[in-house]
Amino acid sequence: MIKRILRAALAGAWLFSTGIACAAHAPASTTANGYETLPPAQRAAIDDLEKRTFQWFWDSADPKTGLVPDHYPGPSFASIASVGFALTAYGVGVERGYVTRAQAIDRTLATLHFFNDAPQDDSEDGATGFHGFYYHFLNMQTGKRHARGVELSSVDTTLLLGGVLFAQSYFDRHTAREKEIRDLADAIYRRVEWTWMQPRAPLISMGWTPGGKFIKADWKGYDEGMLVYVLALGSPTHPIEDGAWAAWAKTYPQTWGEFQGQTFLNFAPLFGHQYSQAWIDFRGIQDAWSSEHGLDYFENSRRATFSQRAYAIVNPNHWTGYGENVWGLTACNGPGDAVVKRNDGSTRAFYGYTARGAGRDYVSDDGTIAPTAAGGSIAFAPEIVVPALMEMKTRYGDAVYGQYGFVDAFNPSYDTSLTPAEGRAVPGMGWADDKQIGIDQGPIVLMIENWRSGLVWKVMRKNPYVRKGLQRAGFTGGWLDKAR
Structure with a gap:
């Protein structure tokens, strides 16, 4: 476990339903009062997720x-x-x-x-x-x-x-x-x-x-x-x-350039966009680089979020479940290192903990979705994150959502008889983790609150x-x- 985590960290360092299509730039931010304008059912779901995720820290x-x-x-x-x-x-x-x-x-x-x-x-x-x-x-x-x-x-x-x-x-x-x-x-x-x-x-x-x-x-x-x-x-x-x-x-x-219809400073796993911004409000403040490029780091991360959703819609590797409301790649657990031969003779590779991501810098994608990738980006792009969180919870139910909110990750494409090294095989669904990871829970609760109140x-x-x-x-x- 330790070696997998350290390897992922070093790799990363080196290197609402809307149906909105990704254009050259992400649509203008609507985060100012977005929480208050949510339909009651969606607002209740976000409240529940924030409370359950907080409780993970309090109890653990x-x-x-x-x-x-x-x-x-x-x-x-x-x-x-x-x-x-x-x-x-x-x-x-x-x-x-x-x-x-x-x-x-x-x-x-x-x-x-x-x-x-x-x-x-x-x-x-x-x-x-x-x-x-x-x-x-x-x-x-x-x-x-x-x-x-x-x-x-x-x-x-x-x-x-x-x-x-x-x-x-x-x-x-x-x-x-x-x-x-x-x-x-x-x-x-x-x-x-x-x-x-x-x-x-x-x-x-x-x-x-x-x-x-x-x-x-x-x-x-x-x-x-x-x-x-x-x-x-x-x-x-x-x-x-x-x-x-x-x-x-x-x-x-x-790493500056276009990926999936967005032009931004790329970092493939979304945690790289979330961690610093969980604490620092980069809206409206600029350094020399961001001023020269006509954006701030918040807007840059907003574009990164839209690019990940666009990648899931295109779904170049044809993973099960990917779409406009099921997306999100970042460092997370996975079913374990395994190569599975399919009926048509092709193979699928799965991984344990690694820095999954999709960007101009690299793509690492084995069909494993991490809810924190979307949840920790809620302050950047709530209009695409909220429907994603709702859909993942609705579609996969208690296989992915429980006492402490979302499990760390899940993979609907893990349709093999191999026993996973982490988590559990879920009949009819694929694979789901059976735990949460603190550095993935953190962005969810902090960024929900930043979106709600800016606390x-x-x-x-x-x-x-x-x-x-x-x-x-x-x-x-x-x-x-x-x-x-």
């Missing part, structure tokens, strides 16, 4: 440490990125009335105390992190590095920090416990030595291990690493140099470190130019 987290499993139900190691999504989801839970503010404070304080106090050193097995960064996966019981080979992860630490800084800005009342949250969050963020993670400055390495030292790959080009640079530029203690954002964006021309975006706009990071990256305009 260890209340004593705040650690959140990578996958659940079932035994699992902890994912620090899942913790970042959880810390943010707790604020959503307060605003929606799922939990009280006091309950969220308790859980947030437990989490921040754990990460503030956890051992940081260069030992192979006795630490939780080093130089302010944390290991990608931690043991759920001890809180230390889960296994040899698990890297000190710059991007997963960043996703954790997204939740840490959300908590810092959300819990803003003048009480001792909320002040404690702010102080702990500040200490955790300030401790991160971003410049240490730059063996090839001005770029930032993907990670480090005690045995292998720095990973040879750096974050560069358009992907989920955008937030890494924003937070590294915003640091008051260990900031990276001014030219880092330009170095990160230098490879943009390689996470509004809170993060107030954070001085996020604002500073964006400004140092060269972003101007919109809310960023307004007084807080």
